[in-house]
Amino acid sequence: MxxxxxxxxxxxxxxxxxxxxxxxxxxxxxxxxxxxxxxxxxxxxxxxxxxxxxxxxxxxxxxxxxxxxxxxNKGKTRKASAGASAGSDAQTDTLNELLYFVNDRIEGYQRAVDESQDPQLSGYYKQLVSQSQQFANELNGYLRQQGGGRQDSTTVKGKFYRAWMDAKAALTGADEKAILGSNIYGEEWAIKAYEDALSDNTLRGPVRQAVERQCQQSKQTYNRLKNMENKQE
Structure with missing residues (x-):
């Protein structure tokens, strides 16, 4: 992904x-x-x-x-993942990879909560932190059912992106528009991760239904964030 x-x-x-x-x-x-x-x-x-x-x-x-x-390159990531989990179920691999991005979503919105000075926006970001945690718990539950361990890690890309945003904020200052723009980008990233997980056709039954539902909610969040951004312009 x-x-x-x-x-x-x-x-x-x-x-x-x-x-x-x-x-x-x-x-x-x-x-x-x-x-x-x-x-x-x-x-x-x-x-x-x-x-x-x-x-x-x-x-x-x-x-x-x-x-x-x-x-x-996505192929490099999948290759590394496959090497680390040779012989494991493909559905477990997909869930593990998706959870990296869901955990990025948690970290991204928590960062927004910490930086936002707007009570209304901060309150909404807190809701999204809670929603993301629920997503992660649900997927980890399915992972556990398949014999996998809990996945709480984030992507390396996410770590660098947040570090870059922190450095940018320290140099130029953070404002609500910048925070919102970062959240929109993060939600685009999450949607892409969900779509990739669904498109490789390894998810089945209730697991696939859960991922489809989360993907739809992520898209709804993206649309709301975009509307909020448009109102700021």
């Missing part, structure tokens, strides 16, 4: 020209450096110790790292 046809939005972190990102070796080097950033401590602590120049350069580094990740 991490293929290069992830949905993109004009002006979002993913709207980079791939030709400007250089070779795969260059991407690996940038991602390695960005990864070191994430491993050194919290973003707030790091930014507090950095000069303005370091913040600008570091923010750009994370932006490029996020863009490189966002144009990753």
């Amino acid at each position: 991490t293929q290069s046809n992830q949905p993109t939005r004009s002006g979002s972190a993913s709207s980079y020209n791939s030709a400007s990102l250089g070779s795969s070796n260059a991407d690996d080097s940038l991602l390695s450096q960005a990864g070191k950033w994430l491993n050194k401590g919290s973003m707030g602590d790091m930014l507090g110790r950095m000069t303005t120049t370091q913040k600008v350069v570091g923010g750009a580094l994370l932006a490029v790292g996020a863009a490189a990740l966002l144009r990753g």
